[in-house]
Amino acid sequence: MVGITGLPYTKILTLHLVTEGHSYGASVLHILTMCTRIAKLTLMIPKYFEVEDACAEICICDWLPNWRNENILLECLEEVTILYYRGEDDELDLLKLLVRGATGLRRIRIARYCSVADWEIEMLRADLRAYAEEVGRSQISLEVRQCNE
Numbered sequence: 001m002v003g004i005t006g007l008p009y010t011k012i013l014t015l016h017l018v019t020e021g022h023s024y025g026a027s028v029l030h031i032l033t034m035c036t037r038i039a040k041l042t043l044m045i046p047k048y049f050e051v052e053d054a055c056a057e058i059c060i061c062d063w064l065p066n067w068r069n070e071n072i073l074l075e076c077l078e079e080v081t082i083l084y085y086r087g088e089d090d091e092l093d094l095l096k097l098l099v100r101g102a103t104g105l106r107r108i109r110i111a112r113y114c115s116v117a118d119w120e121i122e123m124l125r126a127d128l129r130a131y132a133e134e135v136g137r138s139q140i141s142l143e144v145r146q147c148n149e
Contacts, residue, residue, distance in 0.1 A: 005034065006034045006035070007031075007034050007035040008035070008037070009037075010035040010037070010038055011037065011038055011039050011040070011076075012038065012039065012040045012042075013031075013035060013038045013040070013041050013042070014041075014042040014044065015028065015031065015041075015042070015043050015044065016044040017043060017044060017045055017046060018046060019045075019046060022059065023090050024045075024090070025067055025068070025090045025093060025094045025097075026064035026065075026067040028043065028094060029064065029067045029070060029072065029094075029097065030064065032072055032074065033072055036072065036073060036074055036075075036076075037076045038074065038076060038077055039076050039077060039078050039079070040077075040078065040079045040080075040081075041077060041079070041080045041081070041098070042080075042081040042082075042083070043080075043081070043082045043083070043094075044083045044084070045082065045083060045084040045085065045086070045091075045113075046084065067097075068093045068096075068097065070097065071100065071101060072097065072101040073101055073103070074098070074101045074102040074103075074105075075102070075103045075104055076104060077098070077101075077102035077104060077105055078102075078104050078105060078106045078107065079105075079106065079107045079108075079109070080095075080098055080102075080105065080107070080108045080109070081108075081109040081110075081111075082095075082108075082109070082110050082111070083111045083147060084111065084112075084113045084147055085110045085111065085112045085113060085116065086112075086113045086115070086116055087112075087116050087120045087121075087124060092124065092127065095108065095128060096128075096131055099128065099131060099132050099135060099137055099140065100131075100135050100137075102137075103137075105137060105140055106139065106140060106141060107140065107141045107142075107143065108128070108140060108141070108142050108143070109143045109144075109145075110124075110142070110143070110144045110145075111144075111145055111146070111147040112144060112145070112146060112147060113147055114146065114147060121144050124144070125142055125144065128140075128142055129142070
């Protein structure tokens with residue numbers, strides 16, 4: 001990924017994540033820094049995704065260890081769709097990063113994985129609403145539905 005320096009004319013970006021058990025937040029952030037003019041982002045998380053407990057010392061998961069605290073300006077991003085959302089900490093942290101950096105974000109659509117409970121989705125809604133208001137993005141619409149298997 002280091003050799004790719006930019007994707008300047010990208011307006012719609014769909015990432016089908018084949019993670020093989022690794023965390024993907026830092027890698028997605030790296031890709032987003034190369035195409036900051038996207039208007040629509042779709043993340044397709046594998047159905048059977050699971051973060052490994054411990055990766056090797058030199059692992060892509062730790063390539064950007066403080067990625068959650070990074071700031072990225074995605075002023076054209078209007079819509080984010082996440083398929084097979086599980087409610088993992090990395091997923092919520094990535095959503096918060098997008099809410100913080102996407103000044104024009106209008107809609108977040110989440111298709112939740114079947115094992116995510118209703119109460120977890122309500123917590124997600126409350127967390128994202130509170131965070132969006134905290135960073136001045138209260139106009140964001142949040143839609144959540146069950147993934148079709």
